Amino acid sequence: MTTTLCLAQRRSRARARDAGRRGRRGRIILELVLVLPIFLMLMLAIMQFGFYFARTQQIALAARVGAEEASQTASLPAAGAVPDNILDVIDRQLRNSQMHYCRVRLEHNAGGSQVVLSSPTSGACDCGPSDTLTSPPPDKYVRVTVCVPKTDVLPGCLGSLGLTFGCGDTVSATTVFRYEIGL
DSSP: OHHHHHHHHHHHHHHHHHHHHHHHHHHHHHHHHHHHHHHHHHHHHHHHHHHHHHHHHHHHHHHHHHHHHHHTOSOOOSSSSOOHHHHHHHHHHHHTTTOOOSEEEEEEOTTSSOEEEEOOOSSSOOOSOOSOOSSOOSSOEEEEEEEEEHHHHOOOTTGGGTOOOOTTOEEEEEEEEEOOTTO
């Protein structure tokens, strides 16, 4: 009789344990269902801002490469458009990151007076400094501003969730180099 009572107690304890496990399993699944979408949105947001940061660095590098090319160009024009050799260098740098510029602006004082040159724009592209340097360097200088549409910079990871961040804007970077020819 005591053995049947012990077996009955063991079975009832085992049933209670199994019921507790099933209840815990249900709570874990419910928590996962509630937390997983928020966690995925957070991870996608982190990825999107990581892409944004990396691509803005690529734009800054393109401006630097363009300014370096401009500083070593023998004769910079006093009017007109940005020379093709500078545009080619910038375009090659941006194509490595699957981006393209919408405007390149070149400011220099190689001829003695300040000159501002601009590339033809692709689409609506209003960016970069619209004024000349207020305190230019003491030597001759070149300043290159590269503008890229924000749709090229942000990959749209959160677009499937209906979240976009200023897709109509542009991102720009500016670099100033000393003009090295004729010094």
